[in-house]
Amino acid sequence: xxMAQGGTLRTDARVTRIARDxxxxxxxxxxxxxxxxxxxxxxxxxxxxxxxxxxxxxxLDASTASRMASGGVAWPTAYVxxxxxxxxxxxxxxxxxxxxxxxxxxxxxLRELPLRYLxxxxxxxxxxxxxxxxxxxxSWSWWSDDDAKSTAIxxxxxxxxxxxxxxxxxxxxxxxxxxxxxAEVITPDQFHAATGAHQxxxxxxxxxxxxxxxxxxxxxxxxxxxxxxxxxxxxMAALRLSKxxxxxxxxx
Numbered sequence: 101x102x103m104a105q106g107g108t109l110r111t112d113a114r115v116t117r118i119a120r121d122x123x124x125x126x127x128x129x130x131x132x133x134x135x136x137x138x139x140x141x142x143x144x145x146x147x148x149x150x151x152x153x154x155x156x157x158x159x160l161d162a163s164t165a166s167r168m169a170s171g172g173v174a175w176p177t178a179y180v181x182x183x184x185x186x187x188x189x190x191x192x193x194x195x196x197x198x199x200x201x202x203x204x205x206x207x208x209x210l211r212e213l214p215l216r217y218l219x220x221x222x223x224x225x226x227x228x229x230x231x232x233x234x235x236x237x238x239s240w241s242w243w244s245d246d247d248a249k250s251t252a253i254x255x256x257x258x259x260x261x262x263x264x265x266x267x268x269x270x271x272x273x274x275x276x277x278x279x280x281x282x283a284e285v286i287t288p289d290q291f292h293a294a295t296g297a298h299q300x301x302x303x304x305x306x307x308x309x310x311x312x313x314x315x316x317x318x319x320x321x322x323x324x325x326x327x328x329x330x331x332x333x334x335x336m337a338a339l340r341l342s343k344x345x346x347x348x349x350x351x352x
Contacts, residue, residue: 109309118143118154169289175237176288180265182232183225183282188273191217191230197272203264206242213268229281234265258285 103109117129118141125141143150151157195215202209218224218231225231247253262285266277 115154117152117156120155140235143281171322176240177291178236178238178243178261179286179291180234180236180262181284181286182234182262182266182269184230184232184276185279185281186228186230187219188217188230188232188276191219193217197268199268203268205215205236205261206239208237208239208242213265232276234269236261237267238288240288243287255286258287261285296336 113133115128116131118125119127119129119135125138127135127137128141129135130231143154145154162278192266193216195217197213198211199211202211204210207323208345216235218233220229223231242257243254262283266280268332269276
């Protein structure tokens with residue numbers, strides 16, 4: 101519908117800055133391509149990416165700046181991927197595992213674990229297997245402190261994360277750990293390096309070529325892009341209501 105109204109969709113065009121004239125957005129800057137002028141800019145990234153990375157930290161009142169610096173709506177997330185032999189009967193696509201006791205990861209207390217199940221033949225999961233993805237909210241400092249700069253200590257933390265996750269999944273799926281054929285941990289630091297998302301917070305996902313090469317991350321990308329597309333659709337509807345021509349707005 102957007103392109104039918106004269107809009108143009110550009111891919112592989114990461115935005116590094118929102119250009120402004122005073123308080124008015126006038127376009128977006130693309131690496132090596134200069135500024136692409138626009139009558140309106142619709143931005144669907146998270147607040148940190150929008151205000152800090154794209155607008156340079158300007159125009160925030162002291163109260164909002166303080167809340168963004170000290171809080172945030174999400175925590176840096178580590179992803180534990182488990183390749184399990186065989187099927188997991190009656191496993192939903194998504195689930196939320198509530199923890200009977202808080203699990204302390206760094207200085208963050210976890211009370212639930214979001215789960216995703218990818219059956220054989222879906223995404224990167226081979227036939228006859230199931231991929232279980234577990235999102236573990238952590239603290240940025242746990243991955244970026246001086247100790248974490250040691251490869252040996254980082255490996256110990258990754259192993260501890262997998263062990264703790266398997267302990268909790270075994271309560272949900274008895275014997276699951278005996279069927280695990282491969283495990284990997286994608287840390288917030290890795291996610292930050294691959295996508296530019298602030299402190300690896302997945303709510304600020306910005307796709308890159310490197311991230312897209314990871315098959316399991318492509319599953320995340322599909323969900324994130326769908327969410328961003330919905331946000332764009334709602335923003336476009338708001339622009340139409342304000343009598344701005346939809347064909348003059350170009351998503352980047």
